[in-house]
Amino acid sequence: MVKFGRHLQFYLECDELTNDSSKSFIVPYKDIRGTIGESQQEFQITWTEALEAASDDYTNRIKSLWKQIFADLFMLSRQDENMLRGLPHEDAVQLYLDTMDEKKSRDLLATIKKLHSNASMNLEALRKLVKKYDKQATARGDDILTTILLPELYSSAIMDAPTLDRYIDLLRDKLVVSDEEDDESLDEYMSSIKQKTQLTSSAKDAFDVQRRATEMFWLHDLFTNKISQADIPMLVAHRGFHCVRDHSGIRPLENSLSSYESAWSNGVHLCECDVGLTKDEKLVLAHDEDFSRLALDPSRNKKVSDLTFKEIIGLTMKSGTRPPLLLDVLKSAQTIGGNAKLVVEIKAGNDEAGTALVRLFRRHPDLIERCAVVMSFDAYLMHQLRAELLELSASLCGADSAISPNEEFPIPIDPISTLYSPFKLPQLLLLTVATPPTKSYELVTSVTDFSGVDSWLQHEGKPSLDGVYLQFEPEMLLPEGLAALRALSSKYRVGVWMMLGDPDDIMTATRLIDGGGVSYVNTDIPRTFTN
Secondary structure, X not given: OHHHHHXXXXXXXXXXXXXXXXXXXXXXXXXXXXXXXXXXXXHHHHHHHHHHHHHHHHHHXXXXXXXXHHHXXXXXXXXXXXXXXXXXXXXXXXXXXXXXXXXXXXXXXXXXXXXHHHHHHHHHHHHHHHHHHHHHHHHHOOOOOHHHHXXXXXXXXXXXXXXXXXHHHHHHHHHOOOHHHHHHHHHHHHHHHHHHHHHOOOHHHHHHHHHXXXXXXXXXXXXXXXXXXXXXXHEEXXXXXXXXXXXXOOOOOOOOHHXXXXXXXXXXXXXXXXXXXXXXOOEEEOOOOEOOOOEOOOOOOOEHHHOOHHHHHOOOEOOOOOOOEHHXXXXXXXXXXXXXXXXXXXOOOOHHHHHHHHHHHHHOHHHXXXXXXXXXXXXXXXXXXHHHHHHHHHHHOOOOOOOOOOOOOOOXXXXXXXXXXXXXXXXXXXXXXXXXXXXXXXXXXXXXXXXXXHHHOEEOOEEOOOEXXXXXXXXXXXXXXXXXXXXXXXXXXXXXXXXXXXXXXXXXXXXXXXXXXXXXXXXXXXXXXXX
C-alpha cells in the first residue's frame, strides 16, 4: 500500500537523524514486499525472520527499560527495600513518577512512546505484508498465508505494545501541563510583556504603530470592498496575515497569535497554520522543526519536539511574543466568532500530533467547529486521523455539547455521513506536489493526470479522506486545466497551495474558484493582490 510504504520510509529517515546509538529494528517492508512474487516459502521465511527480529528487539528494550526503572527506584528506596518487593507493574510506574524528578519522568515517557511507535509500526508492516501476499496468492490460485502467519503475529511480543498505552496515560496525567496552568503561565507572560512594552515606548514606536495601522486599514478595505464576498470563504490566509520576509515591522510574524487575530478581525474567514508537538505534548504553531529562523536569538535552535511548554513561554520571537499554542489560536477564533476558522497542517511523520489534536478536541469539543480543515502530506497519518475522529464522534454523540448541529457535512462519500452525528468534524485533505518529490512521503499528481487521487483518498478500499490540496500549476488556468479541476471538485473538496513567486492575486484565485470549482486557495495577501 503506497500510503503505508511512504509513511514507513519517512519514519526510517527520521529515525536515522536521531542521536540514538542503538537503532531499533524496523521491519524491512520494501524488501519483504519484493519477495511476494517469489515462492511462498521464501516470503514465509523472510517474513518470519522479520517477526522474530522485531519481537527480540522489543523484548530486549522492554527488559532494559524495566531494569532501569527498578535500578532507579532501588537507589531511592534502600532504607525501605520492602516497598519494591513484588511491586505490580503499574504501581512501579506510579512510584517512579512520585519519587523521580521531572526530567527522569519525561525521559521515561519519551522512551516508552518510542517503544510504542516502533512496535506499532512493525505490527502494521507485518500485517499489511500478509494481506498483500494473500491478495496476489488468491489471484494466482495459490493458498493464502493469513491462517498461518497472523496467529504467529498476534501471539508475538510486539502485540504487547497496547500495554504501554496505560503507562503513557499515567505519565501524561502527571506530566502534561493542564489548560488551567497554561492560562496562569500565559497571564504571567503577558504581564512581563506589558512591563517591557512600557519601558521601550518611543517616537519610533509611534511611527511603527502608524505603519501597522495603515496596513490593517488596507486589509480591512480589501476584504470589505475589493474582494467579492462570494470568494472570501475560499481564500485561506497562509500562516495568517504575516510578512513573508520574516519581519514584524508592518505585519505580524507568521504563525503568531496576532497574525490570525488581525486577519479574522478584518474580514478573513480562513487562516492556515502549521503545528508541532512539544516534549510535554502541547500543540504549538511552528512551520520549521525549530524556531531559529523566527526567534529573537537565532541560536535558539532546539527542536520543537525537545521543548517543553515552559521553554516555549521563555522563547521570544522577533515580534517580542512567544509562539502560540494551537489552543490559544482556536480560543481566539471562538471569541472573534463569525466565520473565523483554521486550516491546520500536520507535518508528515508526526502521528502523535494527530492524536494530540483529537485529545484537544475531546477536552474542548466546543472548539471543533473552529477547525475547518486538517491536512498533511502524509497519507497514512491522515487515514489514522480519520479513524480517531470517527471514534471521537461516536464517543461524543449523545453527550451534552456546545457544538452546533452538522448542517453541512463535508462530502457525500464521507463515511461519517452514514451515521447520525451532531458534530461537524473538520474536513481531512491530502496535500500533494506537482514537481518531482524531494521527500519520501510526497505524492505527485498533476492537473494533466489525477488518476492516483481516488486510491489515495481510500482506506482498505473504502472512502476515507475528503479531498486533496494540490500544488499550483500554471496549466491549471488553461481551459483544459480548469475543466480537470472542475471534474475533480465535483467528487472531492479541492484546495490549491502556492510557492512564493506563484501568481498570488485575485484574478488567479477567482479563476481557480469560479472556473475550477476549488474550495480553498492559499494566499499571502500581498499588496499586489488586487492588481
